[in-house]
Amino acid sequence: MKLIIAIVKPFKLDDVREALVGAGVEGLTVSEVKGYGRQKGQTEIYRGAEYQVNFVPKVKLEAVVDDSAAGKAVEAIKAAAATGKIGDGKIFVLNVEDAVRIRTGESGTAAL
Amino acid sequence: MKLIIAIVKPFKLDDVREALVGAGVEGLTVSEVKGYGRQKGQTEIYRGAEYQVNFVPKVKLEAVVDDSAAGKAVEAIKAAAATGKIGDGKIFVLNVEDAVRIRTGESGTAAL
Amino acid sequence: MKLIIAIVKPFKLDDVREALVGAGVEGLTVSEVKGYGRQKGQTEIYRGAEYQVNFVPKVKLEAVVDDSAAGKAVEAIKAAAATGKIGDGKIFVLNVEDAVRIRTGESGTAAL
Amino acid sequence: MKKSGLQKLAGLALAAMIAGGAFAPAALAQDAAPAAAPAAIEAAPAAEATPAPAVEAAPAPAPAAEEAAKPALDTGDTSWVLTSTALVLMMTIPGLALFYGGMVRRKNVIATVAQSFAITAVISVVWMIAGYSLSFSANGNEGLNKVIGGLGNAFLSGMTMDSTNSLAATIPESVFVMFQMTFAIITPALIAGAYAERMKFSAVLVFTVLWSLFIYAPTAHAVWGGGFLGGAGVLDFAGGTVVHINAGVAGLICALVLGRRKGYGSDNMAPHNLVLTMIGASLLWVGWFGFNAGSAVGSNALAGIAMLNTQVAAAAAAIAWMLIEWFERKKPGMLGLASGAVAGLVAITPAAGFVNPQGALIIGLLGGAGGYFGAVWLKRLLKYDDSLDAFGVHGIAGIIGALLTGVLADPAVNSLGEGASLMTQLYGVAVTIGYASVGTFIILMIVKYTVGLRASEEAEVEGLDLSQHGEALHD
Amino acid sequence: MKKSGLQKLAGLALAAMIAGGAFAPAALAQDAAPAAAPAAIEAAPAAEATPAPAVEAAPAPAPAAEEAAKPALDTGDTSWVLTSTALVLMMTIPGLALFYGGMVRRKNVIATVAQSFAITAVISVVWMIAGYSLSFSANGNEGLNKVIGGLGNAFLSGMTMDSTNSLAATIPESVFVMFQMTFAIITPALIAGAYAERMKFSAVLVFTVLWSLFIYAPTAHAVWGGGFLGGAGVLDFAGGTVVHINAGVAGLICALVLGRRKGYGSDNMAPHNLVLTMIGASLLWVGWFGFNAGSAVGSNALAGIAMLNTQVAAAAAAIAWMLIEWFERKKPGMLGLASGAVAGLVAITPAAGFVNPQGALIIGLLGGAGGYFGAVWLKRLLKYDDSLDAFGVHGIAGIIGALLTGVLADPAVNSLGEGASLMTQLYGVAVTIGYASVGTFIILMIVKYTVGLRASEEAEVEGLDLSQHGEALHD
Amino acid sequence: MKKSGLQKLAGLALAAMIAGGAFAPAALAQDAAPAAAPAAIEAAPAAEATPAPAVEAAPAPAPAAEEAAKPALDTGDTSWVLTSTALVLMMTIPGLALFYGGMVRRKNVIATVAQSFAITAVISVVWMIAGYSLSFSANGNEGLNKVIGGLGNAFLSGMTMDSTNSLAATIPESVFVMFQMTFAIITPALIAGAYAERMKFSAVLVFTVLWSLFIYAPTAHAVWGGGFLGGAGVLDFAGGTVVHINAGVAGLICALVLGRRKGYGSDNMAPHNLVLTMIGASLLWVGWFGFNAGSAVGSNALAGIAMLNTQVAAAAAAIAWMLIEWFERKKPGMLGLASGAVAGLVAITPAAGFVNPQGALIIGLLGGAGGYFGAVWLKRLLKYDDSLDAFGVHGIAGIIGALLTGVLADPAVNSLGEGASLMTQLYGVAVTIGYASVGTFIILMIVKYTVGLRASEEAEVEGLDLSQHGEALHD
């Protein structure tokens, strides 16, 4: 199994979720994160004091999928999340050794 | 070493923490996340406009443990987080290549 | 490629970011998390009712780097995040199988 | 203790009467003075200070003989009571809504503020339909009049552009109706602190309507509207008994009947946003100027001293709570400051127009300490879950204030204070406690077996915001 | 419908006149009574109740013959209008700012509250420079005076420590200027609900200034300041037409011209913080006492009944909305309660000093239901994006209230209500709708082709907080 | 500059006197007029407008000869000052608490609002015990009376239901005590902006008590209570000198003595929630009506013009700040609008009852620009860390307003303005600056070497919420 981590623009979340579901992914977990990269953060000035906010709001999606489904999932994210502008984000793929569904105790691919 | 990622219901957090501590886990890191899965989110209606919130609040626990302790830790989470109802969550196990304790510079299992 | 996960004290975030950038890391992703470990949380008392908050606010940095850059990155974090006091945090290193830059479709090391 | 037993009986009798409309037992007929509630009499000396003589000096628009006796409307008095009405409404929305809303968990904040808001709406209409009449009109039946008003002013019929209520002769009746409405609103809203985070919204509404008609109206009538408590000389300047003890005791019964919140004692139930609570406490404090100084129903030295006493007591109580907390908890908190201030405001309420500022200082210090005792020690001891301490703060501090009014009333401030006595105050307190507890219990039972009282366990875990209102905070 | 067509024409004519300064067509010269707006006449009976006779009885400081006729300033009346001014300002900041601020998405909350705040600042100065004069001074040209005031009081010149406005003879002119200023402030601020989350900040400012001068001032003059609508007997006690229909209709035009927010219908646009909205609605409610009861420009029974009516209608409307929502949506929400209350407050505004409390109850129930209809059904039907329902709530409930005033006015409450007629009210409503829609459209076009109306798509996606103000919430 | 040096000396002398009780050096005995502070004299013309003649016309309740001379209490005046008291209390809690609370970092918000709240409680009691007496009673020793009141009214002894203060003859003394108390409360609360995010809570309390007794009371006495500054003709209608310059300068000294916050210049210290700041600024604005118009201590044209001037100046200053910011920072922000409004309110405070609206417009524009200069340029230049710009806004705008009062006072508005002079105003400003800076410094030293001033570095990093109060925001 693979853990696919995707960091994307927040307003793309729903599109990406739909694309993943379309690609057969049945579950995923999302967190609000702040990203640092080529896309620069903004500067805010309050009463003359300048604060550089180096981070840009992003969302991180994590989905564990069967090895065979990983390629399709990555493609789906890539297609749905792209705007062509800087800051579109990244996808990382990691190996997962085991998965367990807490409710049923199933493990392995059956747990996804 | 293994990284155990568990996504559980928020009100189970304290139970799970206690179970993990009981299983010998000495440190863990928690984040608030939103989950998508079999358990459906809720619909909110404001002045007639319907907003489907597809995500359900969950917490994600991450604990890095010694290879030998991983099985026990997974069992502990499974036992503590289960309610038997849909949405109980998942546990994933990944391999960790190295760990470092920042304060002391220790690395490997000693760092946990 | 390696995924470097670092859990550090929130007020060290900017120092760590700068150190990583100094070490050649070009992108990273940050989340607010709560940590449990040797450093204890605080107790709050409201009208005589005691609530133990077992978790301490931390930030989690995630950076995927080229294998060759991993060691330098870990060192950089270690140096920048240390205060010598309990709660300084941990660094974990995991293997990453693939990376994709959404905007361009590049993959592998080129995507970082 | 024999007397207190008797009074509980009296309370029960009251309940029976209102429910069944039975006649008042002779035992209650303690030669009630003819309906002269405190405020009414104040109006007289107050009027002297106002340019009333002008009326006498103006023979031209010669009014009828009976009208001549009636003091003219006073624009200054009217202005202050209009203002006070706005201030007291502000106490409930947004004041109390925020005070309570900040103390609950995040998942219940919308539901908690919605309770204050909905109670405001519902009671406004109830008051117009029947509440005002039951509280402040005379009941044709003299026996019944000791405990409940008539329905002659139902739907505010009988109120005209020229009419006044005898308790407030220098302001239009509409202004008196409105001012008193805001008291009728805040009282059941205060009870919400006790049942917070677990009562069904429908239950809140039904409970509120019944409680207002069957507990609040008779109590207000008994103390202020010409009933037996005012007649017996019980002093309650602005509602220590009618509002705070009443609501506090009702809250205690609610907490006992509903049982504890799921997870009480194990889950983290820390107040989610003390900034909201601070705003709420502040608006309660500011609004209380209308509550207490407005109860002079005039713009005069009595209003002035009531406001000053209010301020001194609130401040002293905040300091008292802060210091005890500093000692016991090692750190003084914002919640303590806010709670202390509210306890002091509660404690001074019955006394505001009877004591001097030195007396207010004492009442504040003791009220603050008493509130701490109620919310921190007593609750811990007895293990009931009065979520936001409606009883701990309003009940206990209300009792302290009501009793101290009997001790510290200064006739130089208010000639009505001359007859003040601890025993009479105790009598008023005991009757109110007895009546409120029995009556609230009965109403809760009625609600329980009709619409049901408590949200389902699932709903409670999910949070009342989503389960009761389908809404959530998104930030 | 012929009549309504005529009135639209009249509206257009008005627009032309103000823009070009042309003379009023004879068609409009419907023998307007000499400038006697409602409030002015009220002042008379009110004064009788106040110690006015004292003035007659005091021959010593013998005033000139003409002065003798003029009623003296009354400290009580003045006090209440001063207070009302504070209450109405509080309606806009922080009331309306929060009511709206809680309903937008998190990324737009600072921008939304900044709009209310900036509008307050800008209109205050505009009012001082020209707004007051155009609204409430007489225009030397009798024809023009039917539709717009003169510039004799520009920069408040002519106002002295002794002057009064004829509409409010017992209070200093400065107090009347201030009180009316707060109405001029809130009206354009209300429109912001329609263009929320997408209009450029610079456009907001320019639009506001033009709208206030060219739409608000003539309307206020026509209804209250001696113009043709007041002259025709159109009743508007506190601004149902001048404020709410006017702002609601302008909002609708803004929504139509600006188009929908990006993502409307697909993105989650749920209100981000209904606690803020609750605070806002509460402060609007409390502040509305100043709005409606203050419009009696005196401290008397008329103010009393206006306040009472305001409360009853707000409460009834909140209940009505809640019940419909409970039925349709299965759960009653905090947003519904707040929206209902505001709808009721809007609906009672024109009627507050004309109807009795029973009438207020009816207006509240219908106003609440009408607001629900406007904000939920109508918007869904017609698919325009009136972001926060400026038209749905203020427009619709305003129209309901204005029309019902013609039906329910009770001469026992206010003798001016005797002439009340549904047709006259309809006439006032139609003229206002016609004028406001045409005028607003023209102004929007001017703004569009000068500073531009809408924020760039990028700016809208990023959020107005950062894009317009360079600020963000950090918690 | 010789004169200013002299005045600093005078300031030092004052400090010595109060601390040691020494006699006033003859040098200070600049023939002070017998205690007639501005407000007192206003009361006279105001009274004329009120139905005072009625008293003369009413021979029946024949008062003693001396009483006949005394103007009667006026319910309208009383009503407005009661209302104003509520408004000014609301400025501090929750107004200032939120204004400041929104500007700090999230970890310090509870501590920041707790400071305002605790200061309110503590000063209320201090004022009752000694503050009022030291400020507004006459000192038996004529020399001392120039700089400090006596203790004859300590614990408010001597105040009766009939007594009045000579500065406010038409309202009960209790009302005057309360009204002035709210000024005594807000002044030290304002200073908190300078030491925010780093001062220990215990230090805040001790500092506040000492500062109120040793700096505020003498200043209030010197300007309003019959002391040498009022005697010298220094005009300060509502506290530009006594409240704002005083607090602003004290804040600067605090900032200098405490040093910068840890991380100043490198850490992100952006305001965490500008919605809270907007609420705070709005309530300050609305409450300021009580502050300035209430300072007429009557309900008359003077109150009216003061309110109008307040509004115009606040609005003009918000616009001025916004425009400068738009130019310099490219985007106008909510914080700028709020800061500008507050700067304008500060600037108009000394002038509110002396200038005409055109003058207020000028004061507002300059006050807003001056505040921008103080908070943005001056702070950047001099590198002190006045966390929330207590000095930048209150100090600078206060000075501008005080000086412009001397230039723009219009005798047609207030006959007292006739003697207005820039030099006299400068004298008042200089003495206040001198006295406040030296006195504050001494008090800070006392606190430093007793309870300690600054929270530990660890506590500062953790945040004052947890470290000082053991509480946290949970949302």
Ligand SMILES: Nc1ncnc2c1ncn2[C@@H]1O[C@H](COP(=O)(O)OP(=O)(O)O)[C@@H](O)[C@H]1O
């Ligand atoms: N090496 C990395 N490790 C972890 N996260 C990264 C890395 N590089 C980029 N990211 C994340 O991806 C986001 C987008 O990256 P950025 O460089 O801004 O744009 P782009 O991917 O289009 O070149 C960043 O905000 C950050 O959250």
Ligand SMILES: Nc1ncnc2c1ncn2[C@@H]1O[C@H](COP(=O)(O)OP(=O)(O)O)[C@@H](O)[C@H]1O
């Ligand atoms: N494949 C997956 N990858 C990542 N997270 C998942 C995956 N499947 C489920 N989850 C997480 O687990 C949670 C519970 O899953 P759900 O399908 O609702 O219930 P259950 O596990 O009981 O069948 C989800 O809300 C989501 O956060």
Ligand SMILES: Nc1ncnc2c1ncn2[C@@H]1O[C@H](COP(=O)(O)OP(=O)(O)O)[C@@H](O)[C@H]1O
């Ligand atoms: N085994 C672990 N797995 C995941 N996170 C951990 C683990 N141990 C520690 N942490 C994280 O590191 C933080 C610091 O650890 P702690 O034990 O408090 O201090 P130290 O590392 O200095 O001994 C914790 O708050 C937690 O977030």
